[in-house]
Structure formats: structure tokens, C-alpha cells
Amino acid sequence: MRTSRRITALLGGFATSAFVLAGCGTGMESAQQQPQQQPAPPPPAQSGQQPAMGDGMTTAEDVFGPGCAQVPTDPSNQGSVQGMIDDPVGTAASNNPLLTKLTAAVKAAGLVDTLNDPNTQYTVFAPADPAFDAIPPDQLNAMLSDPAQKEKLSSVLTYHVVPKRMDAQSLSQAKTVDTVQGGKVTIEGSGQQLKVNGANVLCGNVPTANATVFVVDQVLMPQQ
Incomplete structure (x- = not known):
């Protein structure tokens, strides 16, 4: 049993x-017969304006500042933001109604061809016409008409030019930038509240064919 x-x-x-x-x-x-789960696809890109790419290139949509309201809005006008896009910066500035005195100074210094060089990229701090009122008239006239003052005029103007293209974001991150003249320019603030050596940006991120332009309310003077 x-x-x-x-x-x-x-x-x-x-x-x-x-x-x-x-x-x-x-x-x-059963587990072997079940299909393996595929990884979820990445989320779709957000629509709307994209941040600057970091190469200093801007578009008409990136332009900012109270002074931009004084720029022509008709795209067919060469002095408008749209009209400036395809021209090199020397030519583009000459068509902008805010920059007639700067244009005269650039011509007097013989810098038009330099600024229009298609193989060179710039950032230009462009003093608006009222900015030149702070310079005594006799001193300004001498700089524009006296050949002996040409070197000094060229030094002042090239102090407004950075030998690479930068947008507002990259400028605010840099804090200081080297100019063609050899001196340094200090950048303060961020976003749409930029200051360049204490000068307010009136209209910034303006695109041209070979430069990004920031219209400022003062003439920047290099240290002697």
C-alpha cells in the first residue's frame, strides 16, 4: 500500500x-510572438518664429526697436527693411532716411567699397542722423571736408564696425566685441534693450546682404 x-x-x-x-x-x-514596441517618434517642431541660428543672420521679422517706425514700410522702397536686405551695407545705409549723415561720413572717409565687399561679413553700429548733433558743427565739418582729418574720420567710423556678423542675442552674450578699428565695444542689456557703449539701439537686427545693422542714438568714440 x-x-x-x-x-x-x-x-x-x-x-x-x-x-x-x-x-x-x-x-x-506568446511573448516571442508579440511585436517589439517601437520607440515613440520625436515631437513635431514648434511652429512660429525660430530663434536666431547663432551666425548673426537675421530676417525682417527679427528687426526691433522704436526707431524702426521711422523706416519706410513700402517693400519697394530701397530704404525699407525689405529693400535693404539684398544690398550690401554701404549701399543699404545710403538708402535709409535715418542714416544720411553717416552715409556722408562713409563717403568722405572712402569706406563705401570696403563696406560693400561681398566677401566680408560685418556688424555695423550705425549712428542715426540726430546722433551727429552732439559733435560741434565746426569739428564735424572739418572731419568731413579736410583731407588731413580723413584718417581720424576713418578711425571713428571703423570703430562702429565689427568684422563678423552678429545678431542681438550673440552681442548680448559676448558683452564686449572687437572692432575693425582695433578697439573694443561694450554691450549691455539683452533682448530688445541693448546698449552699445551706453548708446541705445533704436532699430536693431536689420539685415543687409553682408551685414547686420544696429541703428544707435550716439556716435561712438574710440579711446585715444
Whole structure:
């Protein structure tokens, strides 16, 4: 009897083990048959204006500042923001009604061709016409008409030019930038509240064919 009970118990144990193994085998096969989950696709890019790319390039939509309201709005006008985009900065500035005195100074210094060089990228801090009123008239006239003053005039103007293209964001991050003249210009503020050597930006991020322009309310003077 005891032997019979042991055999019965062993058979029952084998049956239970076989059932469990069969169940495990079915689960493994089911798991193998299930397709692997694919990683979720990345979220779609946000629409709307994208941040500047960091190369100093800007578009008409990036332009900012209270002085921009004085720029012509008709895209067919060469002095408008749209009209300036395709012209090199020397030509573009000459068409802008805010920059007539700067244009005269650039011509007197013989810098038009330099600024129009299509193979060179610039950032230009362009004094608006009222900025020149802070310079005594006799001193300004001498700088514009006296050949002996040409070198001094060129030094002042090239102090307004950075030999690479920068937008408002990259300027505010840099804090100081080297100019073509050799001196440094200090940048304060951020966003649409930039100051260049203490001068307010009246209209910034203005794109031209080879430069990004910031119209400022003061003539910047290099240290002697």
C-alpha cells in the first residue's frame, strides 16, 4: 500500500510539473510572438518664429526697436527693411532716411567699397542722423571736408564696425566685441534693450546682404 501511494504521489508530481512547464512554454511563445514596441517618434517642431541660428543672420521679422517706425514700410522702397536686405551695407545705409549723415561720413572717409565687399561679413553700429548733433558743427565739418582729418574720420567710423556678423542675442552674450578699428565695444542689456557703449539701439537686427545693422542714438568714440 505504501509503495502504491508513493507511485501515485510521484505520478501526481510529474503531472503537476508538466502542467507548469507547459504553461511557461506557452507564455514564452506568446511573448516571442508579440511585436517589439517601437520607440515613440520625436515631437513635431514648434511652429512660429525660430530663434536666431547663432551666425548673426537675421530676417525682417527679427528687426526691433522704436526707431524702426521711422523706416519706410513700402517693400519697394530701397530704404525699407525689405529693400535693404539684398544690398550690401554701404549701399543699404545710403538708402535709409535715418542714416544720411553717416552715409556722408562713409563717403568722405572712402569706406563705401570696403563696406560693400561681398566677401566680408560685418556688424555695423550705425549712428542715426540726430546722433551727429552732439559733435560741434565746426569739428564735424572739418572731419568731413579736410583731407588731413580723413584718417581720424576713418578711425571713428571703423570703430562702429565689427568684422563678423552678429545678431542681438550673440552681442548680448559676448558683452564686449572687437572692432575693425582695433578697439573694443561694450554691450549691455539683452533682448530688445541693448546698449552699445551706453548708446541705445533704436532699430536693431536689420539685415543687409553682408551685414547686420544696429541703428544707435550716439556716435561712438574710440579711446585715444
